Amino acid sequence: MQVAETAASSLRATLVSRRAVGPDAFILELELPGMPNDLAPGKFAMLSPAVGGTQQIARPFSVYDRPAANRFTFLIQVLGDGTRELVTLEPGAEVICTMPLGNGFEVAPAEQEIVIVAGGVGSAPFLKYVQDRIAAKAAATTHMILGARTADRLYDSEAFEALDFDLRLATDDGSRGFHGNVVQALGAALDAGELSSSAHFLACGPAGLLHGFADFARQRLLRAWLSLETYMGCGFGVCNACPVPTNPDGPLGAWPFARTCKEGPVFSLDAIQF
Numbered sequence: 276m277q278v279a280e281t282a283a284s285s286l287r288a289t290l291v292s293r294r295a296v297g298p299d300a301f302i303l304e305l306e307l308p309g310m311p312n313d314l315a316p317g318k319f320a321m322l323s324p325a326v327g328g329t330q331q332i333a334r335p336f337s338v339y340d341r342p343a344a345n346r347f348t349f350l351i352q353v354l355g356d357g358t359r360e361l362v363t364l365e366p367g368a369e370v371i372c373t374m375p376l377g378n379g380f381e382v383a384p385a386e387q388e389i390v391i392v393a394g395g396v397g398s399a400p401f402l403k404y405v406q407d408r409i410a411a412k413a414a415a416t417t418h419m420i421l422g423a424r425t426a427d428r429l430y431d432s433e434a435f436e437a438l439d440f441d442l443r444l445a446t447d448d449g450s451r452g453f454h455g456n457v458v459q460a461l462g463a464a465l466d467a468g469e470l471s472s473s474a475h476f477l478a479c480g481p482a483g484l485l486h487g488f489a490d491f492a493r494q495r496l497l498r499a500w501l502s503l504e505t506y507m508g509c510g511f512g513v514c515n516a517c518p519v520p521t522n523p524d525g526p527l528g529a530w531p532f533a534r535t536c537k538e539g540p541v542f543s544l545d546a547i548q549f
């Protein structure tokens with residue numbers, strides 16, 4: 276379910292537009308020529324302002340959408356200085372962009388049921404994934420549970436709602452969709468027989484969500500893949516700042532740690548101790 280790495284370039288991209296999609300998140304559209312056509316969903320970029328940024332280290336973001344061959348969007352939640360400086364850039368500003376990085380998700384064939392579990396900006400790797408599944412005539416076997424604390428943090432859910440597939444929303448406060456978190460929503464759907472435990476399960480979101488999902492998937496013996504949002508330094512395997520312990524009996528067990536930026540960010544659950 277993961278795909279191989281592609282050679283990355285570090286380029287100056289131009290910020291084309293910026294759009295607020297909730298109380299603390301924005302979609303940035305960058306013009307960036309020369310990227311390969313066949314980018315797997317789940318690949319990421321390291322982004323930093325070309326001028327005026329205070330952070331020494333670029334920040335990692337999943338590629339969200341590709342509205343044109345030379346245009347890429349990123350769905351960015353403001354957490355600290357790095358994200359604040361990116362989302363306050365004005366159109367026309369230049370952004371240093373190193374991409375494509377990481378392995379990404381393999382888009383499974385139509386006969387394989389897929390259940391996506393995403394929270395907040397954890398939806399970012401999956402817009403392209405769902406688009407690719409629909410293009411491969413696999414909409415009927417593609418399901419997604421998208422959750423957030425509150426309805427206004429279901430960032431850009433309209434982009435997913437516009438696609439013809441099984442999308443389920445969940446909010447912790449019950450303000451939209453299922454009342455509870457995405458793992459509770461998943462458990463309810465499996466128990467009701469609406470989703471099958473023989474599906475492949477793909478998850479991305481904040482650490483708490485991913486840990487809850489990983490525990491649930493192990494208890495229910497689900498085949499699962501996680502896209503981790505680990506802290507990163509370089510993004511391309513040199514600084515070793517993003518280790519995740521491997522499972523000695525798993526496919527990466529020959530070495531005790533894997534680098535999230537290089538061997539990930541997508542890992543099968545049986546490959547890592549998480």
Ligand SMILES: Cc1cc2nc3c(=O)[nH]c(=O)nc-3n(C[C@H](O)[C@H](O)[C@H](O)COP(=O)(O)OP(=O)(O)OC[C@H]3O[C@@H](n4cnc5c(N)ncnc54)[C@H](O)[C@@H]3O)c2cc1C
Pocket residue numbers: 319334335336337338349350351352353354355356357358359377396399400482503504505506507540
């Ligand atoms: C492969 C990958 C893809 C990502 N994709 C996206 C995306 O599409 N959209 C998006 O909004 N974010 C994404 N992230 C997370 C994003 O990189 C961080 O939110 C960002 O680096 C925070 O930078 P900052 O300077 O704003 O915050 P910082 O000042 O670095 O941190 C602010 C606060 O957030 C916490 N924090 C920051 N980063 C992390 C982390 N990785 N794990 C746990 N806590 C953290 C810090 O502890 C601190 O409390 C991704 C991360 C990875 C590794």
